[in-house]
């Protein structure tokens with residue numbers, strides 16, 4: 001569970017279900033937070049927010065206690081919003097940012113639907129939480145999950161596949177430069193691959209247990225993600241069965257991995273492969289048409305400092321989402337209040353399913 005507004009004092013995360021005895025790598029978490037801020041299409045906000053995670057509970061001398069782990073990432077930018085985003089009624093004269101209400105919602109954001117749903121007169125009350133700033137805490141949580149998965153020899157990594165339709169580094173830069181010049185934005189596609197997951201994570205017992213469904217929900221839960229594929233995904237719909245599946249070799253491995261490591265919602269021992277498609281970012285420096293919610297007059301949507309594209313950042317956030325779901329599935333399969341039990345159950349399971357020729 002997380003909490004925190006984009007320009008409020010801090011982001012907060014409470015992580016439950018971690019076994020006791022896991023040594024957290026503070027530097028690794030901060031490196032992942034730094035990776036999330038990088039990318040060619042990002043705004044100056046990203047340099048402003050040199051994120052660092054603080055731990056308030058659940059950790060002693062760097063090792064988890066098996067109790068809820070409470071994390072905090074302070075929003076350094078809050079210094080400019082102290083009056084505007086004060087949690088309590090602000091004292092003194094209005095100063096800094098966020099002092100006047102926003103009434104021109106941006107298409108493609110939570111602005112209009114959020115203001116109507118929660119009866120907000122100031123659209124800022126909707127957009128602050130809907131903002132992708134909260135993905136910083138998700139990345140921190142994903143980093144912890146990667147630490148747990150590493151104990152089982154599982155690695156998770158995200159990468160960019162496409163930005164603005166271009167599929168190589170030079171093309172990404174050209175497309176981003178062109179969009180920036182035209183005060184427009186871009187989307188793209190990222191891929192996350194998890195290697196080393198044992199067969200048997202997730203289940204087909206109930207649809208909510210299916211790991212493919214859980215990964216899809218976790219990825220779709222990220223701001224601006226509009227499509228998710230597992231393995232060859234949509235392309236499979238255009239092939240024949242003889243070309244769509246992964247035949248089982250004598251060593252039980254597969255020569256192909258079109259299923260993306262998941263059959264019937266259960267890992268099959270091949271790498272888990274998931275892709276997410278990101279829409280072009282909805283805040284344009286050349287604003288889209290909107291309506292003033294107070295006057296009913298047509299107008300231009302709010303322009304707030306914004307990225308041209310954030311596909312490189314999405315790769316890091318998507319990696320964290322997949323790591324978190326895989327770690328949850330591993331914890332369900334192997335249990336363990338203590339890390340030693342968790343790792344021991346995994347080892348015993350691998351021993352049970354070890355291939356023995358008849």
Ligand SMILES: Cc1cc2nc3c(=O)[nH]c(=O)nc-3n(C[C@H](O)[C@H](O)[C@H](O)COP(=O)(O)O)c2cc1C
Nearest residue numbers: 108109130131132223224281282283306307310313
């Ligand atoms: C890492 C990341 C960074 C983002 N940065 C921006 C941004 O700078 N400007 C913007 O308009 N949208 C940005 N978004 C997308 C919006 O947060 C998102 O489109 C919006 O909250 C509406 O949600 P939806 O697109 O899922 O419907 C970003 C998304 C992610 C994942």
